[in-house]
Amino acid sequence: MTESSHDENIELMTYAEVVDVKGFVGNFDVTIRKKPRYVDLTKCTGCGLCTEKCPAKVPSEWNLDMGMRKAIYKPFGQAVPNVPVIDKEHCIFFTKGKCKACQKLCPAGAVDFEQEEELVTKKFGAIIVATGFTQFDPSVYGEYGAGKFKDVITGLHLERMLDSSGPTGGHVVRPSDQKEPKNIVFIQCVGSRDESKGRPYCSRICCMYTAKQAILLKDHYPETQSYIFYIDIRAAGKNYEEFVKRAQREYGALYIRGRVSKVYEKGDKLIVRGVDTLAGKQVEVEADLVVLATAVVPQPDAVELAKILNIPYDQYGFYSEAHPKLQPVESVTKGIFLTGSCQFPKDIPDSVATTGAASVRTCEILSKSELILDPKVAFVNPDICSGCLNCVEVCPFNAIESTKVDGRTVAQVIPTLCHGCGNCASTCRTSAANVSGFTDDQIYAQVASVFEILKKENLLELSE
Amino acid sequence: MQVGYYPGCSLESTAKEFDLSIRAIFQEMEISLKEIPDWNCCGASPAHYLNEELAMALPYRNLVKAEEAGLDQVVSPCPACYSHLKHVHEEVIEDSHLSERLQTIVGKGYQKGVASKHFLDFLKEDIGLERLKESLKSSLNQLKVVSYYGCLTRLPGVKLDDLENPVIMDQIVEAIGGEPLDWSYKTECCGASLSVSRTEIALRLVRSILEAAQEKGAECIAVVCPLCQSNLDARQSDINKKYGTSYKIPILYLSQLIGLAQKLDYTQLGLDRLIINPRDLLVGKGILEK
Amino acid sequence: MSYLNSLDIHQFRNRILSISGEDVSKCIQCGKCTAGCPISPEMDVQPNQVLRMIQVNDQDTLLRCSTIWICASCQTCSVRCPEEIDIAKIMDSLRKLALEAKIPLGEEKVVKFDEIFLESIRKRGRVHELELVMKYNLALRRPFKDAQLGPVMFSRGKLRILGHKIKEVGKIKEIFRDSKRLFKP
Secondary structure (H helix, E strand, C coil): CHHHHHCCCCCCCCCEEEEEEEEECCEEEEEEEECCCCECCCCCCCCCHHHHHCCCEEECCCCCCCCEEECEECCCCCCCCCCCEECCCCCHHHHHCCCCHHHHHCCCCCECCCCCCEEEEEEECCEEECCCEEECCHHHCCCCCECCECCEEEHHHHHHHHCCCCCCCCCCCCCCCCCCCCEEEEEEEECCCEHHHCECCCCCCHHHHHHHHHHHHHHHCCCCEEEEEECCCCCCCCCHHHHHHHHHHCCCCEEEECCCCEEEEECCEEEEEEEECCCCEEEEEEECEEEEEECEEECCCHHHHHHHHCCCECCCCCECEEECCCEEEEECCCCEEECHHHCCCCCHHHHHHHHHHHHHHHHHHHCCCCCCCCCCCEEECCCCCCCCCHHHHHCCCCCEEEEEECCEEEEEECCCCCCCCCHHHHHCCCCCEEECCECHHHHHHHHHHHHHHHHHCCCCCCCC | CEEEECCCHHHHCCCHHHHHHHHHHHHHCCCEEEECCCCCCCCCCCHHHHCHHHHHHHHHHHHHHHHHCCCCEEEECCHHHHHHHHHHHHHHHHCHHHHHHHHHHHCCCCCCCCEEEEHHHHHHHHHCHHHHHHCCCCCCCCCEEEEECCCHHHCCCCCCCCCCCCCHHHHHHHHCCCEEECCCCCCCCCCCCHHHHCHHHHHHHHHHHHHHHHHCCCCEEEECCHHHHHHHHHCHHHHHHHHCCCCCCCEEEHHHHHHHHCCCCCCCCCHHHCCCCCHHHHHHCCCCCC | CCCCCCCCCCHHHHHHHHHHCCCHHHCCCCCHHHHHCCCHHHCCCCHHHHHHHHHCCCHHHHHHCCHHHHCCCCCHHHHHCCCCCCHHHHHHHHHHHHHHHCCCCCCHHHHHHHHHHHHHHHHHCCCCHHHHHHHHHHHCCCCCCCCCHHHHHHHCCCCCCCCCCCCCHHHHHHHHHHCCCCCCC
């Protein structure tokens, strides 16, 4: 991230979001909202004094509410740029009009409460979407007690605890009493592979990170014992199968095949009621800590962004690729590419590979001054067009716009956006809209010739 | 306010106190209960696999009788009765063949006008907590109560409350001055009719429930099902004998607890019929005079 | 050794589908049903194994097992199944099939109890609990089972000595006579 921020060919706009996209491949007009961080990027040296002295404490989103951050803060240690942002909703100055300690103490005079948001519109030839994923909320499983029992956490919570720069300084403890857990139960497929919760898909990464966490736990805390409830182990990557076997053989993780039905409290422990389908019986494990491997889901605003970009998405909110096998990094809309988990759950090597692929695809566009298109696109004959603009409504690709010819309003197809689907042609009542090579007249002519042949060969049965 | 009443077979004998206490508290709240004339058994559990049509015809007749008596709502204290009545009502609306067939068997047509309610949701939705509170003359003095729902929330066709963590009974307990304790065995099975045919299974299950209640410091368990009450109450001495435990937890119907908070008579509420005697507990909490 | 596919491998699955409306092909054997079943420790065939046996046509084991009889119909399996399969309903269907097959049942006591239960309804319109328990104990030749409960219940006024007969008990007998075991739409 740091490298990209210093590259002279890259303009990094952080703390900014895309609010509008107009145009088409090669000619996108993108409006970006640069949100005010209330700290001047050009002056801040990243010394951190403001964060140190800020009196306002807020639960840290990065640490999943397991620790606190300040109202002026950097989201995480390696954030780029190395400049804090002020959280307007919790800053004492913004909410109560007092304090301003950060401004007073900043040696570079970089704090600027007057900063305003900036809207910029720029031209881009291509767009790559890499908005990633978030975690499924496991509290919908009343039987697991997530959100109710303090010691039922997710894999990401455990990840933060294992991080030495995390909220517990790298110590894995039970959130309820801060004691070190001895027996840890991992439950896989929480939210994934579940029709009843609307997510029948496999989240791909959980089997591997659970095995990793079991290994790390045993490595840091030799006294612990991990129990992993699974349905299947998905370890289809290079060295992945061997990795999971290591967790079992060398790090003592006990894999139990079966889903968990209920987690409940007994005293200060948690009882995990599951099943060992291989042994053929119900089992109960007494646990100190329960870790849920929750499903990978798209970001909460993924659909909103899709509408801005005008790209299709599936029933789960993952962005749709142009072809599931042959075009995995291209969205259906030309010029917009997809990488990472916003298209579907991916692990790190997959994300790196698809990002490389998407980047090269954009070069295809950017390296040319002209684009060659599929000729099977629609066109509108302005002489017959009545200007009803029904075709504009039915075009799924926003490829038709209204224009004026000789003072009359008519429809006009943007060939670069058109996919030749023919929706406009079938909607048009005056037959003004047609797909090249498949005009109404051409189709009628084909049908007429077939009828001629059938008549000639006496194969035509005409009803009365 | 008048509402139809379907007591069900158990309320005439082993669950008599449920019947008595419901009648008493409804009377206190000026709600008149009209028993479905000449009602028959709903079929409970055996019918649905031994004879499918019978399983639906038996509740169907009750709906017909209710309609004949001019009732558009029926309250059932027993979860099974409630589920059967509701289920048949919904099935005949959806399936006209079934409707015709049942009409042929029972001999009369049902015009689909009877809404089936369980005692709990009638209390919460139709009576409401406010009206309930107004009818109180006393309080339960923070009696520690765990609410045991059994399989009520999961019965086919029932959409009463959250499946895994229902709260209606807890809310009512709180409204009448009790202290509802949260526990993990709210909806664990009591063994149902296995209590007779495979008693050892029911003993094992009931023991876990009692253990969980005791662990939370419960002073009594509130129930809304005749079978649950019977299993939890009548089997405590068998459990103590088998497992060497010493449970003595009173199992009260929610309607009895409400009646206590309305300062109704001990016998009128059927409290003298409970196997585990609650008198000492209630006197000790100041709910009853000595 | 007979082949797994000596008969149409989906035969039993199709039968269960037509009786119950539930499709066991959806089951991936995650085991959550067994994990949550309160009766699992006493079952000879676990709930997930029951579905597995339907998938592989093992009718013989299933129709003779005791599992389908001691299932308490608590619905825990059905409400938690990630594929939304109504397993309790499938247990019910297997009971129907077992009775139809007229073979020795895996747990006779339950059917005995239920038959006496229904007979009580047929004769009176309602269940007479005392009569039910007494007849059941006699049928099983254990006249003194739960005998200590009797006096306790009686002293608390929870045992109705005389049964009640509803007025239209004749109608109930007719309903029993006319109801068919399996409803066919």
